[in-house]
Amino acid sequence: MQGLLHLKKNEAVGLNYEEFEGDQISDYKQQLLKLMKKDALNIGDTVLSSGTKSDYYIDAKMVTLSPDGAYFTAKILFNMLKEENFDAIGGMTIGADPIVGAFAVISHLENKPIRTFIVRKEPKQHGKHKWIEGPIHNDDKIVVIDDVTTSGSSLLKAINIIKEQTNCEIIKTITLVDRLQNGKENLRKEGYDLISIFSRDDLFRE
16 A cells, blocks of 8 residues: 555556545545544643633644644645645644645645745734745735634634735635634634534544
8 A cells, every 4th residue: 555655646557546545635534633632632621712711622733743643634735725726825823833834845745836824923023024924925815724713713813914914815714623613603704614624523523
C-alpha cells in the first residue's frame, strides 16, 4: 500500500485514481478524528475564549501542531478545496496558524500552490503596523479557516478585519471542529455558510 501512495495519476494502471484518492482522504479523516479524541478533547470544567463556561475543552493545537495531525488536516482541507477557484487561505491567529502552514506545504506538493495568511488580533506595533501577515493580495478570493468554532466570534473578527483592510472576496468559511453552539447560525446571519470537518458530536461518538 505504501508504494501506491506515490503513484502518479498516469502510472496507476488498472486503478481508479479518484476512488483511491477518496479512500485515502476518508482514512485520513478517521485518523485525524482519532487524534482529536485522544489528544485534543479534555473533559472538565473550563471557560472558553468566548467567555462561556463548558464541561469540556477542545485543544485542537495539540493535534494541528503534531506531524500527523498537521498532515491529515492539510490533506483533508486540500481535498475539500481542490475544485474551488481561490487564491489564499488564512484566519485568526493562533488557531489558524499551524493549519495554514501545513496547507501551504501540501498545496506546493500537489502542484497547486495556494498562498496563506494570518490575521492578527491587533495590529503590529512596529514596521508597517499590519493587521494581516502573509502574501495576501488586495483582490484575492479567499477561504477563512479556524480550528475550533463556538459562537463564531473568531471567524467573524477575522472576516471583519479582512474586509476593513482589503477588497478580498471571502468564498468559504471552514472550521476543523464546530462545537454546535450557534457558530454556524451566527455566521449565516452575516451571509457566510460555515463548513466543518468535525462537530462536537463526532468527538463524543463512540
